[in-house]
Structures are given as C-alpha cells and as structure tokens.
Amino acid sequence: MPSDQRPQLIWDLPLRLWHWALVICLAGSWITAEAGFEWTQTHFYFGYTALALVLFRLTWGVFGTLHSRYASFVVSPMRVFRYLKNIGSNPTSAGHNPLGGWASALIVGLIGLQASLGLFISDDIFYAGPYNSVVSDHTADALAGWHHRIFTLIQIALVMHLAAVGWHTWGLKERLIQAMFHGKKNLHESAGNQEISEHRATIALVLMVLATLAVTALVYFAPAPVFDDFY
Ligand code: HEM
Ligand code: HEM
Structure with missing residues (x-):
C-alpha cells in the first residue's frame, strides 16, 4: 500500500452480511426458477427472503452508519456527470x-420490484404467489411477463456491477471486493477521516426482524387461493 494511504473502516458489518445474503438469495431464486416446478416453493422462499432483505436495506439506508445511508451516496446528476x-x-x-451509488439503489429497486411482482403470478400449473387470486388471469399473465423482463434487466445490471467492481479492484487497484468482506478501504490521506466507529448491529438486528415479520405477515394474511382455474 502506498505510504500516503491508510485503511479505514467504511462498510458496517450488517451491510456486508446483507450484501452476501442478497447474492445467495438471488442465485437461489435464479437456480430454482430454472430447475423445474418441484422447486417452485423453494423459489418462493428465496423470493420472500429477497423481499425482506430489500425492506431491510431501505430502512438501513436511513438508520445505518454513514456510508450505508442513501443520503450519503445518492447524489445529484451533476456530480455523476462530473x-x-x-x-x-x-x-x-x-x-x-457517484455512479455506483445510483447503480446500487437501482439494483435494490429492481430486486424489490421483481419479488413484489412474484407475489401476484402463477406458473399456470401447480403454484401461485400468495396474491395471485386478487388479480385477473389476464393481469397475472401480464405481470408474469414483467417478472421475466425485469429479471433480464437485473441480469444486465449485475453484469455491469461485476464489470465495474472488477475494473476498480484489478484495473484501478482499489481492493473493492476485499472491502465487501472486511469493510476496510485504503483511502488517500487527502480524503481525511471517513471511518465509521460502530456497526449498529443491534439496530440492524431489530430492523431485520421487523422486515422478516412484515414479509411473513404479508404472506400469512394473504387471501385464500382460488383453485377453480386449475381444474
Ligand atoms: C447476485 C449478485 C449480486 C448482487 C445482487 C449485488 C448487489 C449489490 C448491491 C445492491 C450493492 C450496493 C450495496 C448498498 O446497497 O450499499 C453492491 C455493492 C458491492 N458489491 Fe455486489 N452484488 C452481487 C454480486 C457481487 C459479487 C459476486 C461481488 C464480488 C465479486 C460483489 C462486490 C460488490 C462490491 C465490492 C460492492 C461495493 C461497491 C462499492 O464500493 O461501491 N457483488 N452489490
Ligand atoms: C428476487 C426475487 C425473484 C427472482 C430473481 C425471480 C426470478 C424468476 C425467474 C427468472 C423466473 C422465470 C423462470 C423461467 O421463465 O425460466 C421466475 C418465475 C416465477 N417466479 Fe420468480 N423470482 C423472484 C421472486 C419470486 C416470488 C417472491 C414469487 C412468489 C411468491 C415468485 C414466483 C414465480 C412464479 C410463480 C414463477 C413462474 C412464472 C411462469 O411460469 O411464468 N418469484 N422467477
């Protein structure tokens, strides 16, 4: 490391755990979507977990530590342009x-939208999301179309995410990937002190429990399914 740089703790532990949990959920949702109808129920569980993670991230974007807060990284278009x-x-x-901030919010938004759409659709054979009965078949088919299209957008966003992270890590030698594990980035001394001094783990745990309860209630109190269409 150059002598004019020093490691500073940037990413709190909850954000890092959340990131890798989201990676697992997205991979799980994808694999189970492709694996055949026996895996549809598991696909739902990965999807519900992704939804809870998105809810957590939105609240962590307000109550989290400095660099996890949306107000600290979703900046004006002018700054992105510069x-x-x-x-x-x-x-x-x-x-x-500035660009990565918007990209991060976009990925979270797309995943939240994807999981929410899933609640309303069915595979037209055995399985239906918990809110499938509140929409007409026609609407459910249209939303299923969006469930497919938005997944393509997520895939494009993730290819760009990995390309950007790879470029910063190996091209610009910023060690970004390592930072998503240990939380520390090597910053030039002109950056001043940007370090966070706490992880706010208890607040994170409370928010994660609330997000899980919210999604559980959403599924548990969903209207009873209508089976007529399946027979
Ligand atoms: C399903 C796959 C993935 C998803 C959905 C995803 C999503 C995200 C999101 C939403 C953020 C922003 C965090 C925030 O909200 O503040 C982020 C940041 C980050 N991700 Fe991923 N990610 C994925 C895979 C990966 C992989 C495989 C790596 C490493 C090889 C990686 C490395 C990073 C790094 C280093 C950052 C921080 C970037 C920065 O410093 O600005 N991600 N990711
Ligand atoms: C982030 C979360 C999610 C992702 C990434 C995702 C991804 C996908 C993908 C890629 C497919 C299409 C598979 C194919 O056409 O080969 C699919 C299908 C499906 N998903 Fe999801 N999904 C998510 C969440 C959910 C949730 C929460 C539910 C319902 C509770 C759900 C219900 C369904 C259903 C019923 C299908 C079959 C649709 C059909 O056959 O047209 N998904 N999902």
Whole structure:
C-alpha cells in the first residue's frame, strides 16, 4: 500500500452480511426458477427472503452508519456527470462513488420490484404467489411477463456491477471486493477521516426482524387461493 494511504473502516458489518445474503438469495431464486416446478416453493422462499432483505436495506439506508445511508451516496446528476468526465482518474471514494451509488439503489429497486411482482403470478400449473387470486388471469399473465423482463434487466445490471467492481479492484487497484468482506478501504490521506466507529448491529438486528415479520405477515394474511382455474 502506498505510504500516503491508510485503511479505514467504511462498510458496517450488517451491510456486508446483507450484501452476501442478497447474492445467495438471488442465485437461489435464479437456480430454482430454472430447475423445474418441484422447486417452485423453494423459489418462493428465496423470493420472500429477497423481499425482506430489500425492506431491510431501505430502512438501513436511513438508520445505518454513514456510508450505508442513501443520503450519503445518492447524489445529484451533476456530480455523476462530473465523475464520469474524469472517469479513471477520480480518487477512491470512501463509500460508493457517484455512479455506483445510483447503480446500487437501482439494483435494490429492481430486486424489490421483481419479488413484489412474484407475489401476484402463477406458473399456470401447480403454484401461485400468495396474491395471485386478487388479480385477473389476464393481469397475472401480464405481470408474469414483467417478472421475466425485469429479471433480464437485473441480469444486465449485475453484469455491469461485476464489470465495474472488477475494473476498480484489478484495473484501478482499489481492493473493492476485499472491502465487501472486511469493510476496510485504503483511502488517500487527502480524503481525511471517513471511518465509521460502530456497526449498529443491534439496530440492524431489530430492523431485520421487523422486515422478516412484515414479509411473513404479508404472506400469512394473504387471501385464500382460488383453485377453480386449475381444474
Ligand atoms: C447476485 C449478485 C449480486 C448482487 C445482487 C449485488 C448487489 C449489490 C448491491 C445492491 C450493492 C450496493 C450495496 C448498498 O446497497 O450499499 C453492491 C455493492 C458491492 N458489491 Fe455486489 N452484488 C452481487 C454480486 C457481487 C459479487 C459476486 C461481488 C464480488 C465479486 C460483489 C462486490 C460488490 C462490491 C465490492 C460492492 C461495493 C461497491 C462499492 O464500493 O461501491 N457483488 N452489490
Ligand atoms: C428476487 C426475487 C425473484 C427472482 C430473481 C425471480 C426470478 C424468476 C425467474 C427468472 C423466473 C422465470 C423462470 C423461467 O421463465 O425460466 C421466475 C418465475 C416465477 N417466479 Fe420468480 N423470482 C423472484 C421472486 C419470486 C416470488 C417472491 C414469487 C412468489 C411468491 C415468485 C414466483 C414465480 C412464479 C410463480 C414463477 C413462474 C412464472 C411462469 O411460469 O411464468 N418469484 N422467477
């Protein structure tokens, strides 16, 4: 590490655990969607968990530590434009860079939308999301179309996410991937002190429990399914 840089704790533990849990959920949702109808129920469980993780992230974006808060990294389009003009020569950002901030919010939004759409659709054979009976067959088919299309958008966003992370890690030597494990980034001393001093783990646990309860209630109190269409 150059002598004018020092490691600073940037990503709190809850955010890091959340990130890798989301990776597992998304991979699980994808694999179980492709694996055949026997896996549909498991697909639902991965989807519900993804929804709870998204709810958690939105609240953590308000109550989390400095670099996890949306107000600290969703910046004006002007700043994104300035960042893009100097792309390749910007100093390492403490948290997300201006473009990465918007990309992060976009990925979370797409996954939240994807999981919410799933609640209303069915595979037209055996399984239906818990709110499938509140929409007409026609609407459910249209929403299923969006469940497919939005997944394509998620895939595109993730390819770009991995390309950007790879470029910063190996091209610009910023060690971003390592930072999503241990939380620390090497920052130039001109960045000043950007370090967080706590993880707020108890608040995170409460928010995660509330998010899980909210999704559980959403599923548990869903209207009874209508089976007429299946016979
Ligand atoms: C299903 C796959 C993935 C999803 C859905 C995903 C999603 C996300 C999201 C939403 C963020 C922003 C965190 C925030 O909300 O503040 C993020 C950040 C990050 N992700 Fe991923 N990610 C995935 C896979 C990966 C993989 C495989 C790696 C490593 C090889 C990775 C490395 C990172 C890093 C380093 C950051 C922080 C970027 C920064 O410093 O601005 N991600 N990811
Ligand atoms: C982030 C979460 C989710 C992701 C990434 C995801 C992804 C997918 C994908 C890629 C497919 C299409 C498989 C194919 O056409 O080969 C699919 C189908 C399906 N998903 Fe999801 N899903 C998620 C959440 C949910 C949830 C929460 C539910 C319901 C509770 C759900 C219900 C369904 C159903 C019923 C199908 C079959 C639709 C059909 O046959 O047209 N999904 N999902």
